[in-house]
Amino acid sequence: MKLWEGLEQDLNYNAMVSQRGILNLIHSDAQRDAFTRRGNAMILNGADADLLSTEIIQKRYPFLNVSNARFPIKGGLAQHRGGTVRHDAVAWGYARGADQMGVDIIQNCEVTGFRIKGGECLGVETSRGYVAGGKIAACVAGSSGRLMGKANMRLPIESHVLQAFVSEGLKPVLPGVITFGAGHFYCSQSDKGGLVFGGDLDGYNSYAQRGNLPVVEDVCEGAMAIFPMLGRVRLLRMWGGIMDMSMDGSPIIDRTHIEGLYFNGGWCYGGFKATPASGWCYAHLLATDAPHEFAKAYRFDRFEKGLMIDEKGVGNNPQLH
């Protein structure tokens, strides 16, 4: 979180980091127990968490339908330092920062293979020639399976499509980020006024970068359950992105069995939030050949050793994480 808070100063780039707060809604007693546990875990790890009553939520967010017959709002878990950030600006800021520190960014250059000799990775073959390197770090998201396949590696990962949506521009109506606890729906409002929201994966392997209508309907139903005020709002655009869904819903930051080849991936759809921390831990691994303290558990061999980090208890069903 502190990496996000210092990001714009570190990079001298306006990434529109906005700590407007995130609120996870609670709809049942069991969910209150689960979110209380989550809040305690967050506090134990040094983050902030605040359990809010329905009265406080109603006061702060008067547009929420707290008495929906099927999914009444029973409370919420708030992380007031959470919020939104402009994803393009994060990419641009990092790219410019890296460039200024002497990193070569080669665009339109596809990796076509790895040069591996005697169990050691010496470099990558690309569409614009061979690039040698002492250490090769893979971090591509979405296409991890395809990339590592070029090194004859199979991964505990499936690629799935996740859709996102933007509504037409509205006056400011939504302070902060709100997530629906009974279905899968989250929403925030961009500075341009469009509501930015999304929900579940489509649920089948895909590299198509577009989804199907049943999920669109499901996401909009989730929106209507808690935000009846949005009934007349029109969708402006929607798109699908490819997610590396790992077998336990957690990422991998580890060395591979090939000497000199490193892997960071399987972030499911939570990767963007973790961008600075993921980079920090990966850089530590690359520099020292030892995992960062925070990323010790993100190992390749956790599946065979039974050390899965299971957040939801759905087992090896990547589409359900």
Place this chain on the structure above:
Amino acid sequence: MIINHPLLGPRDSAEFTYMGDAKQIDRPDWQSPNALAQFIDYAYMRDNPAGAHRELWYHEQGDRSFLVVTRDTTTHEIFSVELASDVARIQGRIA
């Protein structure tokens, strides 16, 4: 997506539950000497191809059959649909 069910004709994919790679039919023999390695591979490792993918769809909202659907993961085009029981029978896994 429309899945052309071998028995019921064209059905909306929303009637189905996706059950992953069709290789899940090939459950390893638990008595083989390297059963542990085989089961780790079976349970957790995936080919995850970009292109033709054989996968299991369970007709939960219909006749509860499992289908093996061959689908292009880059276009969502469906090439063929078979009953999983037929596939297992051809492989000799069931009588």
